[in-house]
Amino acid sequence: MAEVILMPRLSDTMTEGVIATWHKNIGDSVKKGDVLAEIETDKATMELESFKEGILLHRGGDNGAKIAVNELLAIIGKEGEDIAALIQENGRSADSPNKNSENKEVSSPAVVEAKEEKSQPGTKSSGNENLHMDEVVLMPRLSDTMTEGVIASWHKNIGDDVKKGDVIAEIETDKATMELESYKDGKMLYRGAEEGKKIAVNDLLCIIGKDGTDVEALVKAVKSGGAAASAGAPATNDAQEQGSGKEETATVVGTDKEDSGRIFISPLARKMAEEKGIDIKKIKGTGDNGRITKSDVENYKPAAAETSTQQSAKTSGGIQAAPTQQTGKNYEEVAVSQMRKTIARRLSESKFGAPHFYLTMSINMDAAMQARSRMNEISKTKISFNDLVLKAAAVALTQHPKVNSSWMGDTIRMNHNVNIGVAVAVEEGLLVPVVKDANHKSLSSIAAEVKTFAQKAKDKKLQPSDWEGNTFTISNLGMFGIEEFTAIINPPDACILAVGAINKVPAFNEAGEVVAANIMKVTLSCDHRVVDGATGAAFLQTLKALLEEPLTMLV
Numbered sequence: 001m002a003e004v005i006l007m008p009r010l011s012d013t014m015t016e017g018v019i020a021t022w023h024k025n026i027g028d029s030v031k032k033g034d035v036l037a038e039i040e041t042d043k044a045t046m047e048l049e050s051f052k053e054g055i056l057l058h059r060g061g062d063n064g065a066k067i068a069v070n071e072l073l074a075i076i077g078k079e080g081e082d083i084a085a086l087i088q089e090n091g092r093s094a095d096s097p098n099k100n101s102e103n104k105e106v107s108s109p110a111v112v113e114a115k116e117e118k119s120q121p122g123t124k125s126s127g128n129e130n131l132h133m134d135e136v137v138l139m140p141r142l143s144d145t146m147t148e149g150v151i152a153s154w155h156k157n158i159g160d161d162v163k164k165g166d167v168i169a170e171i172e173t174d175k176a177t178m179e180l181e182s183y184k185d186g187k188m189l190y191r192g193a194e195e196g197k198k199i200a201v202n203d204l205l206c207i208i209g210k211d212g213t214d215v216e217a218l219v220k221a222v223k224s225g226g227a228a229a230s231a232g233a234p235a236t237n238d239a240q241e242q243g244s245g246k247e248e249t250a251t252v253v254g255t256d257k258e259d260s261g262r263i264f265i266s267p268l269a270r271k272m273a274e275e276k277g278i279d280i281k282k283i284k285g286t287g288d289n290g291r292i293t294k295s296d297v298e299n300y301k302p303a304a305a306e307t308s309t310q311q312s313a314k315t316s317g318g319i320q321a322a323p324t325q326q327t328g329k330n331y332e333e334v335a336v337s338q339m340r341k342t343i344a345r346r347l348s349e350s351k352f353g354a355p356h357f358y359l360t361m362s363i364n365m366d367a368a369m370q371a372r373s374r375m376n377e378i379s380k381t382k383i384s385f386n387d388l389v390l391k392a393a394a395v396a397l398t399q400h401p402k403v404n405s406s407w408m409g410d411t412i413r414m415n416h417n418v419n420i421g422v423a424v425a426v427e428e429g430l431l432v433p434v435v436k437d438a439n440h441k442s443l444s445s446i447a448a449e450v451k452t453f454a455q456k457a458k459d460k461k462l463q464p465s466d467w468e469g470n471t472f473t474i475s476n477l478g479m480f481g482i483e484e485f486t487a488i489i490n491p492p493d494a495c496i497l498a499v500g501a502i503n504k505v506p507a508f509n510e511a512g513e514v515v516a517a518n519i520m521k522v523t524l525s526c527d528h529r530v531v532d533g534a535t536g537a538a539f540l541q542t543l544k545a546l547l548e549e550p551l552t553m554l555v
Contacts (some may be wrong), residue, residue, distance in 0.1 A: 002077025003052045004086055005036070007060075007067045016068045017041055020141070024056045030076055037074075040141070048073075055079045058087060064141060064202045135184040135208045136222050139192075139199045142173045142464070148200045150337070152177050156188040162208050169205075174342035176431070177460040184208050190215050196335075265292040272297045279332075339429045347488045354407065355528040358486050361540045363547050365502050365518045371550040381448040386422070386476045389499055389522075390446055392546040394418045394438035395553045397472055400539040404471050406492040407529045413492075421470035421490055422450055424457045431457045432490055434470045443554075474499060484521045494530035495539075498523040520547075 007017050018040040024030055035047045036056075058075035060067050067073055072090040075083050139149050150172040156162055167179045168188075190207035193199050204222055207215060265273075265280055269292050273280050276297070283300050285292035336344075368388055375383050397404040397418045406413040418439040421432040433453035435446060456462045473490040478501035487498040500521040507517035522543070526536045546553040 002057060002075050002081050002083050002086060003054070004072065004090055005050075005074040005076065006070045006090070007039070007073045008048070009069045016066050018141070019061055019063055019065050019067065021063060022059060026056055026059060027079075028056050030054055030056050050076065052076050057081060057083050064138070135186065136218070137168070137180075137182075137205045137208065138202050139171070139205045140180065141201045142171060142178050146173045146201060148198045149173055150198050151193055151195050153195055154191060158188055158191060160188045162186055162188055168208075172337065172339075174339050176339075176462045178463075180205075182208060186210060189213055190219065263292070269294050269297045337428045339431075343429050346491060350489050350491050354489055354491075356486075356489065356525050357528050357533065357536075358523055358525055359533070359536045359540055360484065360521060360523045361544055363520050363522060363544045364507070365520045365547065368547050368550050369502075369518055375443060379444045379447065381444055381451060383443050383447045384450075385478070385502065385520075386474070386499065387443055387447045387450060388547065388550065389476070389497070389543075390420055390422065390435065390438060390450070390474055391441075391443050392543050392550075392553050393472065393474060393497060394420055394441075395546055396539055396542040398439050399542055400535065402531055402535050403495050403526075403539045405494050405530050406471070407494060407527055408492075412530055415471040417469070417471060419469045419471045421467075421473035421493070422453065423473060423475040423487075423490075424454055426457050426460075431462060431467065432470060432473060433457065433462060433466045434468065436469060473497070478502060478520070484523060486523050487525050489525050489527055494527045495536065496525045497543075498525065 020038040020040040022037045023035045024037070030036065030050045031053050032050060034050045036050050037048050039046055039048050054076040055078065056074060057077050058072075060072045060074060072087065075086055077083065142149065152170040152172040154169050155167045156169070162168065162182045163185050164182055166182045168182050169180050170177050171180050186208040187210065188206065189209050190204075192204045192206055199205055204219065207213075207218060209218075263280055263285075265283075265285070270280065272294065273283065273292075278297065278300055280292060283292050283296050284290075285296055365385070368385070372383055372385065372388060397420075401414055404415050404418060406415065417437055419434050419436045420438045421434045424431050424433060433456070435441070435449055435453075438446060441449070453462070453466065456466065470490065470493060473487075473493050473496040475487040475496060476499040477485060478499055481501055483503060484500045485498050487496045489496050500523075502518050502520045504516050505519050506514050507519065509515045522540070524536050524540055526533075
C-alpha cells in the first residue's frame, strides 16, 4: 500500500517548510535511506530521507513551494497504484494550487524540465517536439531571506556551450554573491535579464538546450506555467545579439531625461569607473555603438575644455574671474544592493520593534594586553583583542543565559548553544558570520575561524551555513579609533555588544596613585522584552572580570 509522507516539523519553531531541492522525480525508484528532498526551515536546510522503498508517485509541490507542517509532501508506493483517494484524504485535491508537480519533473535546484508540447488534431505542430530536451533554469533561493537576486555577471553568453558543473552566472543575493552551476549539458539559448538586473525567486533565469529550439515558444510555455521572469521576455533579442561578446556583455545604464541617448558600458568598465570616481557620461566609448570598454576607462583623462577653463580663470589684470555657475544635477543616485535592502529592513524592524536600552562599562585591558602578547608567542594564528572579547563574552553568556536568549513572541527561547556573530564590514554593507559553540573553542581556534570568515566575506565566498544560528553578536569599531558607540540588535538575538578602541588614560591604582591605564569601553544593547537592566549589568560585570583577569576565561 502507498505511504503518505507529511511535512515533518524539523525545528521547534517551524510552521512550514520550503522545498529547496527534490532529489527524486515522479516515477523514480526510492530505497530506504535515499534522500527525497532538501527542506528549508526557519533555521537551516535539511535532508529528508525515505523510510520506505517503492516508486515516487506524487510530490506535494515544486522546488520553492511552501508546505505547512503535517501537510502532504509526497507519496511512495507501487507503480500504477491509485493514489487519488490518498491525495484527497490529505487535503491536496487534483486542482489544489499547491499540487502542481505531479506531471512535472524537476532535475535540480530551481530547474524544471519543459514537457513536450503535443499538437492537437487539426492544428499545426509548433515545431517544439524536442522541448523536453531543454532545461529551464529558475532563479534559486540562495538564502533564507532572499526574495530576488541580481545578476552580478554572466559566465555564459547566448550560443555558448554549457557543460554540467559549469558556472552559468554569479548571483548577488541579500547576503553574498554566489556562483550558480549548470546541471545539464547543452547551449545557452536564453538569458532572462542583463547583468545588474533583478529577477525574483522562481522566475525565469535562463534556458539551456539544443540548437534549433523555438525559444520564444518555450518562454511562453514557462510563462503559462507561472514561472515567467518579470524581466525575461524583453531581454531575448538583446541577449541573442550579445551572445558573441568577448570582454563583457554590454550593460545599458539609465541616464537623465535631458541626456540625448543611452550609455552602453561593460560591467567591468563601469566598476572601474565607480572605483576611480569617473562620471561615465564624460567617457568616450570606442566599442560598438559607442560602448565604453575597460581600456576607455584606463585611458580616460579630464577633457581639455575643463583644463582650459581652469587655466583661463585669471583675467589679464590678475583678477580671478568668478566661477561659472553649474547647471543640472550635482549628485549621483546609486541603486540599492540586495544586501543593503536586507540590512535596512532587518535593522529597521529590530530598532522599531524591539525596545532597546544601553549599558556602558569601562574595562582595564592592561592584563589582557600582556596575556595576548604571551599567547601570540606560541599561537599559530595571531590572536586579536576582538578574539579575547569574543571568548570572554562566550564564557560570560554561559553564566548569564538570559542574555543568550531570543524573543519569540509568545515565548522566550533560551539558547543552549553559544553562537556568536561577528560583524564584518564589506564594501556593500555588513555581514555577520557566526562562530558556533564559541564557549567550547580555544582562543587560537577562534582567531583562525574569524580570520577565515573575514577573508571569505571580502571574497564574497560566505555560505548560508556561515551566517546562520547566531544567539549573540559583537560589533567592534575599535580598529577605526571609535571610542564608544551603540549598536542595533541583530535579530533574533536579545543583545549585541559594541566594542570601542583601547585608549591610554590616567587612572587611580589601588594605592591611590595616578597611573596610565589602557581602558576599553563596551556598550551592551539589550532587548528589554527579554533582558532587564540588572541582568545586562551582571553580564557586563562578568565580562569585565574575565578580561581584567584573562586566565580565568581559560578555566
